[in-house]
Amino acid sequence: MATKSYWDRIRRQRLTRRKMLAVTGVSAAGLAIAAACGGGDDDPDGGATPTEASGAPRFGGRYTYAIAADWGTIDPVTSVGLGPGIFPRIYNVLVDRSRLQPDFTYFDLAEKVEQPDEETYLFTIRPGVKIAPNTLGIEERDMDAADAMAWFDRIEADESALQRSFTTQWLDSVSAPDAMTFELKTAGPYAYTLFRIGAPLGGTMPPREFFEQDISLTDQGVGAGPWAVIEPGSYSNTGGMVVQRNPNYYRKAENGDTLPYIDTVEAVRISDRQPRRAAFIDGQIDNYGAEDREEADGLLSENPDFFVTENPANTFISFTMNPTREPWTDDRIRKAALFALNRQEFVDLVVGEGGGRPNGLVHWPLGDFALSPEELEELQPYDPAESRRLIQAATGSDSIDIPVIYPVSDIQFHDKHLPIFLKQMADAGFNVQEEPQDFTTWLGNYTTVSYDASLSLNQIYETAEIPLDWHAALGPQGDGNFAIGIGSIFPEVEEAILASKRETDAEAQIEAVLSAQRVIYDKGPAFLPIMSWTGFTMYQPYVKNIPQGLGGTGLFLTNEMWLDKA
Amino acid sequence: MRDYVIRRLLQGGVLLVVLSVAVFILLRIAPGADPAIIKCGLGCTEERLEAIREDLGLNNPYFPISIESSAPVVSFNGTNQYWTWIQELFSGSLGLDWNQEPVGDELKARLPATVELLIITIIVTVLLGVPFGIISAVYRNSPTDYGVRLGAILGLAIPNFWLATLVILIPIQMWGYAPPLIKTISFFDNPWDNLRQFVPPALVLGAVSAAGVMRLTRSSMLEVMRQDFIRTARSKGLKERIVIGRHALKNSVIPVVTVLGLQIAGLLGGAVIVETVFNIQGVGFYFLGALVRKDYQVVQTLTVYIGAIVIMLNLMVDILYAWLDPRIRYS
Known part of the structure; x- marks a missing residue:
């Protein structure tokens, strides 16, 4: 009975007010630990098609969305957290291959990509990609290959550039044979090239004048994207931002007029969830990220005209072990942890039925790259008795003390995970010695691997590369930070991960990613994503x-959104 | 009086020096990573971390004087964090914050919102606290008195962040109404929307301080109403309204004024939370953000300035006290 009432309490807690606290902290290479959606609600995503847009598109209007944290900086070369949500509205990428639909590639500054061999990419620059009017003295000219070269030069020169993990590990050379051709060579075949160079996180490219004339990018932004920070004072690094249409934008609507449809996009700072929700209901902002299905349903019952998108969130909380420290050096203990977690129970208690799914080593929102539920049932069954047996075999006792650090945070769902985690681990023979730490302390320890084990914050990855790299010797950034990978112990793990990156054939790459996961499971993984959930983003009825x-x-593609209101 | 004021100002100066040292040390010994690590983020490299530490001046010694265990036992540091900060305190810019923006500019931009919030809060406090205190005293031990006192206890007991959340949630759920939440509106740009934005948080802040003022007004009134001069006034046949309004209230308001002055300091603390919940981009909002990211420059500077305001308010209250009650003399 006592157990039942405990879980009942947990279930009830799910109904209480939930806050999403935005924190900074997204790193290079798509590695992200941040509030879900980076603290902003404006993340177009979800189903397979655009929302139904009845009637003819309208030009004009102001689209307003809320951000929950400081920008910090809006330098697209280095900015993490909220920046990637606005950069695609200001700057351009060469191309961006969708990480959720790899058969879709968005061609932007480059109108064509050719691959004469597996390591060479020839980008044909699109004519007429013209820089917006501005007060920075940057000429309203067409972007060309020299801009791409200047961008790579900046990455080379800046230790903090987000693309450095790509350029240092995989880039062989870049060149511009002429103004309209840009050539990139990788050091060997690399499956993620087109995913990496165009990502909103670190992939957007400012005009070269910023670098040549040393114009600050931290608090102003002008490019050849659909909007620009045109008016001085329309950006505050602790407040909001207003971007206005670029009349020179190259993309055209069906009627031949220049996109974007929407004149002005405004990001407003609202830190707390409740005022954000109130502002949405009151019509002050145009979208809102509901916490879960229950809240989304509640809002829909108040106004059935709200539009809601349901998106698998590439986000999860993980249990991380340090395999260089006892007892996690023993693969039996790591496997005991693997079997200790009842991931379905996390789903049921934290987000409810239909709100998410258990994760394997690659999270389920990545579709074919994730192992099937049936196979996961075999590879990571919930079996506390087996956990105790493994602990017994390794230590001579059926229970073991383990120090576990975790950040004290009310970031999305983290506070819900903790009691479930503690209970499940105790059932499986792990006596967790809790070491709660403030976020910054935890982050420092997590980065430098100064811990035995950690229950870690939301981590957002849009490809299978980084979840697998957690098991590689050099870690998810390829520079030794966060490195707890068992790849340093087992060469076959390292080889399997590398093979999954080098395989450029789409079908074969999926198989290589699945195969790498199986190899890691066999050796006792040290990084366990627990579950991912479905995100629910609400929109005002007039957002089309x-x-x-x-x-x-x-x-x-937000330049194709329009507002059906006067 | 002049000597008293000078003495108090000197004492205040010493207090501010102690406060500055205390906040400087406490920020640095508090658990958690230093601001350079936070600013550096997850993709941090040793080189970048070092560059940020250099930019923020965190590699400099803390104080002008260092004491070592080996010779030389005492060394003098030309460039040090404390003295640099103190110099910046007296400069126009007040130094640079974590985002390399002048702290002074940020404060200048945000101060009007906080000042307006505090002014409306004080008005709410007086309008609620004093009349209810009088009513409670006049109708002592009646159901009215019990009701008012219960309200005051609730006001003191309810945390303002919770009350603030309710003040947003209830109107939006019941009537679909929310105050302007997306940006801070200046009174001079749009007075109506400005008041819609500032009155709800002022009510939240004022509920707490009004409760204190009400209780003090009540006890002060009760004490005054037991005095001989009140009995004399009544025996002269004055109307009760005049006895209370002209004689009792005037004499019982002195401690209330003292408390009101001191409450401004408390309201500044409350503004940190309430401004965040109501999304008012004031000094409190800025302070909370700085605390989260351990922005030494902002937290230190604001703490010392708030300390200076409290000291000045205390002094002003004392002077006002003497002005209100000519019997009081400072020597």
Whole structure:
């Protein structure tokens, strides 16, 4: 009975007010630990098609969305957190291949990509990609290959550039044979090239004048994208931002007029969830990220005209073990942890039925790259008795003390995970010695791997590369930070992960990713994503043509959204 | 009086020096990563971390004087964090915050919102606290008195962040109404929307301080109403309204004024939370953000300035006290 009432309490807790606290902290290479959706609600994503757009598209209007944290900086070369939500509205990428629909590639500054061999990419620059009017003295000219070269030069020169993990590990050379051709060579075949160079996180490219004339990018932004920070004072790094249409934008609507449809996009700072929700209901903002299905349903019952997108969130909380420290050096203990977690129970208690699914080593929102539920049932069954048996075999006792650090945070769902985690681990023979830490302390320890084990915050990855790299010797950034990978112990793990990156044939790559996961399971993984959930983004009824189903790539298509209101 | 004011100002100066040292040390010994690590983020490299530490001046010694265990036992540091900060405190810019923006500019932009919020809060406090205190005292031990006192206890007991959330939630759920939440509106740009935005948080902040003022007004009134001069006034046949309004209230308001002055400091603390919940981009909002990211420059500077305001308010209250009650003399 006592157990039942405990879980009942947990179930009831799910109904209480939930806050999403935005924190900074997204790193290079798509590695992200942040509030879900980076603290902003404006993340077009979800189903497979744009929202139904009845009637003729309208030009004009102001689209307003809320951000929950400081920008910090809006330098697209280095900015993490909220920046990637706005960069596709200001700048351009060469191309961006959708991480959720790999058969969709958005061609932007490059209108064509050719691959004469597996390692060479020839980008043909689109003519007429013209820089917006601005007060920075940057000429309203067409972007060309020299801009791409200057961008790579900046990455080379800046230790903090987000693309450095790509350029240092995989880039062989870049060149511009002429103004309209840009050539990139990788150091060997690399399956993620087109995913990496165009990602909103670190992939958007400012005009070269910013670098040549040393113009600050931290608090102003002008490019050849659909909007620009045109008026001085329309950006505050602790407040909001207003971007206005670029009359020079190259993309045209069906009627031949220049996109974007919407004149002005405004990001407003609302830190707390409740005022954000109130502002949405009151019509002050145009979208809102509901916490879960229950809240989305509640809002729909109040106003059935709200539009809601349901998106698998590429986000999860993980249990991380340090295999260089006892007892996690023993693969039996790591496997005991693997079997200790009842992931379905996390789903049921945290987000409810239909709100999410258990994760394997690659999270389920990545579709074919994730192992099937049936196979996961075999590879990571919930079996606390087996956990105790393994602990017994390794230590001579059926229980073991384990220190576990975790950040004290009310970030989305984290507070819900903790009691479930503690209970499940105790059932499986792990006596968790809790070491709660403030976020910054935890982050420092997590980065430098100064811990035995950690229950870790939301991590957002749009490809299978980073979840697998957690098991690689050099870690998810390829520079030794966060490195707890058992690849440093088992060469076959390292080889399997590398093979999954080098396989450029789409079908074969999926198989290589699945195969790498099986190899890691066999050796006792040290990084366990627990579950991912479904995100529910609500829109005002008049917001039309929301790009969906493309992940971050959809942000490049927000210039096709329009507002059906006067 | 002049000597008293000078003495108090000197004491205040010493207090501010102590406060500055205390906040400087406490921020640095508090658990958690230093601001450079936070600013550096997850993709941090040793080189970048070092560059940020250099930019923020975190590699400099803390104080002008260092004491070592080996010779030389005492060394003098030309460039040090404390003295640099103190110099910046007296400069126009007040130094640079975590985002390399002048703290002074941020404060200048945000101060009007906070000042307006505090002014409306004080008005709410007086309008609610004093009349209810009088009513409670006049109708002592009646159901009215019990009701008012219960309300005051609730006001003191309810955390303002919770009350603030309710003040947003209830109107939006019941009537679909929300105050302007997306940006801070200046009174001079749009007075109506400005008041729609500032009155609800002022009510939240004022509920707490009004409760304190009400209780003090009540006890002060009760004490005054037991005095001989009140009995004399009544025996002269004055109307009760005049006895209370002209004689009792005037004499019982002195401690209330003292408390009101001191409450401004408390209201500044409350503004940190309430401004965040109501999304008012004031000084409190800025302070909370700085605390989260351990922005030394902002937290230190604001703490010392708020300390200075409290000291000045205390002094002003004392002077006002003497003005209200000519019997009081400072020597």
